[in-house]
Amino acid sequence: xxxxxxxxxxxxxxxxxxxxxxxxxxxxxxxxxxxxxxxxxxxxxxxxxxxxxxxxxxxxxxxxxxxxxxxxxxxxxxxxxxxxxxxxxxxxxxxxxxxxxxxxxxxxxxxxxxxxxxxxxxxxxxxxxxxxxxxxxxxxxxxxxxxxxxxxxxxxxxxxxxxxxxxxxxxxxxxxxxxxxxxxxxxxxxxxxxxxxxxxxxxxxxxxxxxxxxxxxxxxxxxxxxxxxxxxxxxxxxxxxxxxxxxxxxxxxxxxxxxxxxxxxxxxxxxxxxxxxxxxxxxxxxxxxxxxxxxxxxxxxxxxxxxxxxxxxxxxxxxxxxxxxxxxxxxxxxxxxxxxxxxxxxxxxxxxxxxxxxxxxxxxxxxxxxxxxxxxxxxxxxxxxxxxxxxxxxxxxxxx
Amino acid sequence: xxxxxxxxxxxxxxxxxxxxxxxxxxxxxxxxxxxxxxxxxxxxxxxxxxxxxxxxxxxxxxxxxxxxxxxxxxxxxxxxxxxxxxxxxxxxxxxxxxxxxxxxxxxxxxxxxxxxxxxxxxxxxxxxxxxxxxxxxxxxxxxxxxxxxxxxxxxxxxxxxxxxxxxxxxxxxxxxxxxxxxxxxxxxxxxxxxxxxxxxxxxxxxxxxxxxxxxxxxxxxxxxxxxxxxxxxxxxxxxxxxxxxxxxxxxxxxxxxxxxxxxxxxxxxxxxxxxxxxxxxxxxxxxxxxxxxxxxx
Numbered sequence: 001x002x003x004x005x006x007x008x009x010x011x012x013x014x015x016x017x018x019x020x021x022x023x024x025x026x027x028x029x030x031x032x033x034x035x036x037x038x039x040x041x042x043x044x045x046x047x048x049x050x051x052x053x054x055x056x057x058x059x060x061x062x063x064x065x066x067x068x069x070x071x072x073x074x075x076x077x078x079x080x081x082x083x084x085x086x087x088x089x090x091x092x093x094x095x096x097x098x099x100x101x102x103x104x105x106x107x108x109x110x111x112x113x114x115x116x117x118x119x120x121x122x123x124x125x126x127x128x129x130x131x132x133x134x135x136x137x138x139x140x141x142x143x144x145x146x147x148x149x150x151x152x153x154x155x156x157x158x159x160x161x162x163x164x165x166x167x168x169x170x171x172x173x174x175x176x177x178x179x180x181x182x183x184x185x186x187x188x189x190x191x192x193x194x195x196x197x198x199x200x201x202x203x204x205x206x207x208x209x210x211x212x213x214x215x216x217x218x219x220x221x222x223x224x225x226x227x228x229x230x231x232x233x234x235x236x237x238x239x240x241x242x243x244x245x246x247x248x249x250x251x252x253x254x255x256x257x258x259x260x261x262x263x264x265x266x267x268x269x270x271x272x273x274x275x276x277x278x279x280x281x282x283x284x285x286x287x288x289x290x291x292x293x294x295x296x297x298x299x300x301x302x303x304x305x306x307x308x309x310x311x312x313x314x315x316x317x318x319x320x321x322x323x324x325x326x327x328x329x330x331x332x333x334x335x336x337x338x339x340x341x342x343x344x345x346x347x348x349x350x351x352x353x354x355x356x357x358x359x360x361x362x363x364x365x366x367x368x369x370x371x372x373x374x375x376x377x378x379x380x381x382x383x384x385x386x387x388x389x390x391x392x393x394x395x396x397x398x399x400x
Numbered sequence: 401x402x403x404x405x406x407x408x409x410x411x412x413x414x415x416x417x418x419x420x421x422x423x424x425x426x427x428x429x430x431x432x433x434x435x436x437x438x439x440x441x442x443x444x445x446x447x448x449x450x451x452x453x454x455x456x457x458x459x460x461x462x463x464x465x466x467x468x469x470x471x472x473x474x475x476x477x478x479x480x481x482x483x484x485x486x487x488x489x490x491x492x493x494x495x496x497x498x499x500x501x502x503x504x505x506x507x508x509x510x511x512x513x514x515x516x517x518x519x520x521x522x523x524x525x526x527x528x529x530x531x532x533x534x535x536x537x538x539x540x541x542x543x544x545x546x547x548x549x550x551x552x553x554x555x556x557x558x559x560x561x562x563x564x565x566x567x568x569x570x571x572x573x574x575x576x577x578x579x580x581x582x583x584x585x586x587x588x589x590x591x592x593x594x595x596x597x598x599x600x601x602x603x604x605x606x607x608x609x610x611x612x613x614x615x616x617x618x619x620x621x622x623x624x625x626x627x628x629x630x631x632x633x634x635x636x637x638x639x640x641x642x643x644x645x646x647x648x649x650x651x652x653x654x655x656x657x658x659x660x661x662x663x664x665x666x667x668x669x670x671x672x673x674x675x676x677x678x679x680x681x682x683x684x685x686x687x688x689x690x691x692x693x694x695x696x697x
């Protein structure tokens with residue numbers, strides 16, 4: 001359970017404002033960005049902060065998302081903290097640059113407003129923009145509400161600037177459901193954030209004529225495999241660091257997000273559903289309804305997708321009879337990405353049924369009834385009665 | 401005005417690199433780095449220069465050096481400069497060395513964006529008129545008629561059918577503080593332009609003809625001669641566009657183009673009609689240069 005000690009000013013703001021305010025509090029020295037719906041409020045608010053003198057940094061209103069990430073990579077490689085934000089097609093356009101940010105071990109932080117990718121073109125919530133970026137070497141986490149967006153921008157810098165990690169990180173927030181929806185958010189106190197997040201002082205990569213270094217050298221096979229191994233080791237270290245930062249943040253600001261996952265009413269649950277993003281909020285209510293009817297269901301909130309919380313999910317699986325995994329994205333020909341990852345994590349560890357649920361694609365609402373359908377399927381599965389391993393929920397002409 | 405003899409003996413692009421014999425790009429890098437010196441950060445896109453300057457853990461550049469990708473030289477150099485400014489090192493020169501493919505084609509979006517924002521960088525395009533690093537494929541900067549591996553000499557079509565893209569004019573259209581063209585065969589003019597670029601603030605663009613004996617199918621001892629003939633035939637204009645004023649740096653002799661193309665295997669299939677087309681192109685180009693001199697005076 002989250003405990004809130006109100007310390008900063010509380011305001012009613014959108015998720016995009018929270019993402020922008022997180023940038024303000026983190027004091028990046030360079031922001032480079034390109035507008036894309038529904039990320040636009042982020043760049044607009046940052047422009048306002050800068051023009052009102054509330055934020056002091058280089059601002060590069062660049063000509064594309066590819067250039068936005070390129071500018072961040074170059075500036076971060078020079079030795080300063082950077083920030084950008086994007087969504088959907090913008091992230092797809094950035095794809096090539098994402099590998100470089102990770103390969104050069106540059107701890108760039110980027111909120112991504114999760115939006116569907118064309119075709120068909122749409123602007124509403126889907127995770128098919130960030131999920132395909134899972135192999136780029138970026139940490140990824142998914143937010144449930146606007147407070148988490150702000151808190152995670154600051155935590156993200158703290159996690160990735162740790163010398164054990166030094167990788168970039170996406171802080172993902174659902175299009176419109178968070179980006180354009182107002183909620184009360186505690187805007188953290190700047191002095192406390194400064195104490196939590198000291199200035200960025202890189203030892204591993206910088207461009208200084210007094211101490212020349214090549215960053216991004218052409219490398220033969222004699223070296224690249226070791227570089228890949230180092231990136232994997234950094235990602236593995238991020239598990240521990242994310243946990244430490246969660247605790248430090250909770251100590252300082254009073255909100256404990258649990259770490260790579262969070263749980264709700266899991267103590268004595270017979271079955272569990274794992275969700276990510278805003279559906280988690282809906283699912284909390286559905287858990288309460290099911291519990292009121294005597295059904296012992298619980299909820300697992302998948303916060304980090306990279307690194308994937310393998311151990312945590314294994315521990316959950318040991319305690320339940322069936323597990324459902326909700327995805328707002330699909331890897332065509334296989335299934336929902338977090339369902340695939342969960343099955344992989346549990347292979348050889350447990351033989352409980354692990355069902356995949358696809359819902360809310362293209363921004364379709366995921367209602368409490370939809371989530372209820374998922375829980376009922378998982379309950380059926382715990383009794384050996386499920387029909388599908390992967391179910392499409394709320395799809396015209398398709399039986400869930 | 402600094403002459404070649406007055407350049408520092410010290411090199412910041414040193415021997416030990418792996419460029420082909422007669423590489424114009426390597427000469428450009430060596431001269432440019434003598435002008436820019438130690439207080440410089442360089443950016444390289446994917447290019448011959450990225451490869452021949454060094455393979456990890458070696459590098460021929462003695463200054464900090466960044467490579468990110470292919471199409472983003474202008475924005476990466478801009479990011480470096482902005483970061484240096486925030487680190488209190490605004491006096492550091494930030495120089496991008498990019499080839500013609502990385503500039504005229506895949507990099508032109510980032511080039512245009514950085515020019516429009518008047519980013520405080522020097523952008524040097526070493527123009528060897530094709531994608532030489534990947535094995536001599538045509539670029540937008542490849543001249544009419546030239547053989548490349550993607551404009552092969554076949555029975556129906558032979559060589560590039562289109563004309564060279566005028567990138568300096570495109571950059572001039574952004575009204576940046578400094579645009580110049582140069583040729584390594586005129587080092588005093590080249591050094592003067594590099595020094596101006598070093599001194600000025602804002603977006604500075606220099607396009608330098610850098611013959612590639614490998615890709616041009618030319619004798620490796622003829623690099624400087626080719627760079628000279630390109631100017632004297634009128635194929636390559638030497639000019640400066642400084643604070644809105646256009647100045648020709650040299651009026652060529654308009655020597656016969658046959659001598660220039662005759663030294664290069666990439667042109668050996670040219671027909672008399674092709675030669676006539678090139679001559680007509682030179683004529684029109686110089687009419688345009690005269691107009692530019694009148695408009696931007």
